[in-house]
Amino acid sequence: MKIAIMGSGGDAPGMNPAIKRFVEVAYEMGHEPYFIFDGLEGLIDGKIAKAIYKDVAGIIHRGGAIIGSSRSKRWYENEYRKKAFENLKEHNIDAIVVMGGDGSFRALDLFNKEFSINFVGIPTTIDNDIYGTDLCLGVDTALNVIRDAVDKIRDTASTFARAFVIETMGRECGYLAAVSAITSGAEVCVIPEVDFNKPLATKILQKEIKEGRRYILAIVAEGTKRTAEIAKWLEDDIGMETRVTVLGHIQRGGNPTVKDRMLGFGFALKALEALNAKEEGKIVVYKNGEFGVESLKDALKPYTIDPQILSMLHFLD
Ligand SMILES: Nc1ncnc2c1ncn2[C@@H]1O[C@H](COP(=O)(O)OP(=O)(O)OP(=O)(O)O)[C@@H](O)[C@H]1O
Ligand SMILES: O=P(O)(O)OC[C@H]1O[C@](O)(CO)[C@@H](O)[C@@H]1O
Numbered sequence: 001m002k003i004a005i006m007g008s009g010g011d012a013p014g015m016n017p018a019i020k021r022f023v024e025v026a027y028e029m030g031h032e033p034y035f036i037f038d039g040l041e042g043l044i045d046g047k048i049a050k051a052i053y054k055d056v057a058g059i060i061h062r063g064g065a066i067i068g069s070s071r072s073k074r075w076y077e078n079e080y081r082k083k084a085f086e087n088l089k090e091h092n093i094d095a096i097v098v099m100g101g102d103g104s105f106r107a108l109d110l111f112n113k114e115f116s117i118n119f120v121g122i123p124t125t126i127d128n129d130i131y132g133t134d135l136c137l138g139v140d141t142a143l144n145v146i147r148d149a150v151d152k153i154r155d156t157a158s159t160f161a162r163a164f165v166i167e168t169m170g171r172e173c174g175y176l177a178a179v180s181a182i183t184s185g186a187e188v189c190v191i192p193e194v195d196f197n198k199p200l201a202t203k204i205l206q207k208e209i210k211e212g213r214r215y216i217l218a219i220v221a222e223g224t225k226r227t228a229e230i231a232k233w234l235e236d237d238i239g240m241e242t243r244v245t246v247l248g249h250i251q252r253g254g255n256p257t258v259k260d261r262m263l264g265f266g267f268a269l270k271a272l273e274a275l276n277a278k279e280e281g282k283i284v285v286y287k288n289g290e291f292g293v294e295s296l297k298d299a300l301k302p303y304t305i306d307p308q309i310l311s312m313l314h315f316l317d
Helices: 015-028 037-043 079-091 102-115 139-160 175-184 198-210 228-236 246-250 258-276 307-311
Strands: 002-008 032-036 048-050 095-100 118-123 164-168 188-190 216-221 242-246 282-287 288-296
Touching: 002 015, 002 037, 002 164, 002 258, 015 032, 015 095, 015 102, 015 139, 015 258, 037 079, 048 079, 048 307, 079 102, 095 102, 095 164, 095 258, 102 118, 139 164, 139 175, 139 246, 139 258, 164 175, 164 228, 175 216, 175 228, 175 307, 188 228, 198 242, 228 242, 258 282, 258 288
Parallel strands: 002 032, 002 095, 095 118, 118 282, 164 216, 164 242, 188 216
Antiparallel strands: 032 048, 282 288
8 A cells, every 4th residue: 555644733742753663664564655744734735755764764753743744724625625635646645644633633534535535543742632542642742841841940939939830731631731730749730621729729828838838830721721810819819929931832842752752653553554454534542551443433522631630630629
């Protein structure tokens, strides 16, 4: 088979190890690997090329994706999807492996329904908001970037006796904020999935300050849109000078961790195995330490954060 790999939506560390493994294993299995550059935008513009071993040499440690990614407005119009199909036909591509989030899976599903181009999805997003997989590619590296940032912020917070509000990415999903708050020992965590009990937090923090607490770390998920409000509350009601740090896109960068390299390898291998087994429109998942595939319908179900993680958030109760 001629199989192309592409990135789509937000990039995530681990894409390069996945790309490397994809090319190597595709050749081992007797397939011809291709690259689609710059995501759906590149697919529309015909940025497609055969991949060779040399392309993937020395990329294992690099964040981002050597093949690029994009969000595409044009993809919503049929005329551009038709153009994309013609580009694939020109190269006789049989199937696509797409590294992306739920939006990208929807995009490829629509394409498959219209033009019968099979695809397999690799859940790739730092948000960890895909149902059925314990981890998406890139999450572990993002968590380590956040851990490093919070450790550094703690140094200055404790020196200056200040409160810090640290905003994490994740869209509507509070996974990054929750796990970061737990593993960094933050005093406050505000995520979309849990009601934040402000009166209780006020009572506890005021008591702790009386007893000598010098600084406060508050981790707020971007999806709550409460960063400014929490900063004002810490300053006005809790009475501590407060600063805000929005971590932003640094969370999407950096050398992939060992975990993300291993996940990249495993996801790529499973994606190719799924295509060999003639699976149609499946999503690769990593569950309880094993790689498997699930239907797109399942992958698009609303994600849930592991209740064990949520239960660990009750450190303010
Ligand atoms: N329902 C849809 N139908 C067709 N195409 C879609 C749909 N949703 C998204 N897409 C296409 O897929 C692209 C990627 O989707 P999106 O921007 O939502 O990122 P994603 O894959 O969910 O990843 P991330 O988690 O990083 O945001 C969009 O820019 C758009 O071109
Ligand atoms: O890179 P962009 O298009 O600004 O998107 C940012 C969004 O993408 C993500 O990094 C990944 O989905 C989200 O956490 C964030 O809200």
